[in-house]
Amino acid sequence: MEIALSVLDKTGAVRARKQGRDALSLVFDAAYEAGDSIVVETDMPGAFLTLSLDNALPPATLYMKEGRFCLPVPQGDARTVYAPTAFAGERHRLAACAALPDSIGATRNLALNPFDHNENQALFPHASASVETRGEAAFAARNAIDGESANDNHGFWPYTSWGINSDPEATFTLTFGRPVTVGAVALVTRADFPHDAWWTAADIAFSDGTRETLPLTKTGAAQRFAFAPRTIEWLRLERLIKADDPSPFPALTQIEVWGQEA
Numbered sequence: 001m002e003i004a005l006s007v008l009d010k011t012g013a014v015r016a017r018k019q020g021r022d023a024l025s026l027v028f029d030a031a032y033e034a035g036d037s038i039v040v041e042t043d044m045p046g047a048f049l050t051l052s053l054d055n056a057l058p059p060a061t062l063y064m065k066e067g068r069f070c071l072p073v074p075q076g077d078a079r080t081v082y083a084p085t086a087f088a089g090e091r092h093r094l095a096a097c098a099a100l101p102d103s104i105g106a107t108r109n110l111a112l113n114p115f116d117h118n119e120n121q122a123l124f125p126h127a128s129a130s131v132e133t134r135g136e137a138a139f140a141a142r143n144a145i146d147g148e149s150a151n152d153n154h155g156f157w158p159y160t161s162w163g164i165n166s167d168p169e170a171t172f173t174l175t176f177g178r179p180v181t182v183g184a185v186a187l188v189t190r191a192d193f194p195h196d197a198w199w200t201a202a203d204i205a206f207s208d209g210t211r212e213t214l215p216l217t218k219t220g221a222a223q224r225f226a227f228a229p230r231t232i233e234w235l236r237l238e239r240l241i242k243a244d245d246p247s248p249f250p251a252l253t254q255i256e257v258w259g260q261e262a
Contacts, residue, residue: 001098002043010035023097031090036073040096040123043067046178048099051123056086057114058147061099065177066122071115077137078117080156081146104261110180111257116142124177125257131167133251139163141172144252151220151253154192161190161251164240172237172252182259183229190251191220197247203239207232218243222256231262 004019005026015036018026038053045067052059053071072078073087113125118140120126125145133139143160153159164170185204190196198218205211212227235257242250 001047003049003096003098004039004041005094005096006039006041007032007092007094008037008039009033024095026094028092028094029090032073032087032092034075038071038073038094040064040069040071041067048104050097050099050103051115052093052095053115054082054086055093056083058112059095060112060114060147061103061108062113062115063124063177064122065124069115069120069123071117072119074137079137081137081140081143081160083157107258107260109256110176110182110259111145111174111255112147113142114146116145118142124175126175126177127162128173128175129162129164130169130171131165133163133165136163139165139251144172144255145174147254149188149222149254151188151191154190154195154249154251159190159192161253163249163251166248168240168242170240172255173234174236174255174257175234176232179231179233179262180259181229181231181262182235182257184224184226184258185214186222186224186254186256186258187214187216187252188222188254189216189219190249190253191218193218195247195249197245197250198243199240199250200243201239201241202237205236205238206230207234213239222254229259 006017007015016028050061127141129141144162148158150158199216
């Protein structure tokens with residue numbers, strides 16, 4: 001598999017680039033500038049890559065549905081959902097490799113993607129939602145799959161979450177980009193009490209037409225649920241039932257979906 005890593009400026013001009021077979025690292029010795037983007041390319045769309053696009057973000061094994069993925073280097077409000085050291089300084093190490101068969105075939109959290117963003121349609125999984133609180137990065141859907149589970153506060157990193165803007169009809173969709181077989185989920189709801197409320201129940205609708213109702217409680221711990229395995233391409237959290245609590249602010253810090261490639 002041919003893989004390329006690039007840093008492009010706001011006009012699309014190349015600031016740094018490296019290409020290799022199966023595995024490579026790119027060291028970019030300069031500060032990122034406004035409008036820069038990190039681009040991953042492969043000659044094998046539909047492949048699995050293990051990516052590490054910043055030292056401050058966890059590596060992840062992900063599905064490249066398309067041959068090109070672009071990550072805008074975060075600036076301004078978008079920057080607040082990442083660690084202060086992420087994308088900072090004048091030396092950056094990016095790495096990519098073809099995922100090993102054992103890492104692809106293992107039972108794992110299929111929801112993890114620390115590089116997801118609202119415009120992503122190439123690198124899966126991908127999170128989206130019917131509403132995000134005030135349109136702010138701190139409450140975007142992608143925060144629920146970034147691997148950050150600190151939930152005893154709210155706002156910027158590491159206390160990011162998916163916020164529903166007090167909308168009782170809010171839904172959260174997780175798209176896998178290919179068939180996967182799943183048998184368990186874990187939900188970490190935000191627990192900045194008394195600022196936060198919580199949900200007493202939530203439904204998960206699956207792309208195969210089935211659904212599960214999850215009973216939820218007031219807790220900062222992960223709430224785990226196993227169910228009969230099913231092969232799906234997406235799932236949706238919906239029918240979120242808020243507790244009878246004065247706070248209007250329930251939120252989802254993290255979702256894990258455990259399973260295997262179909």
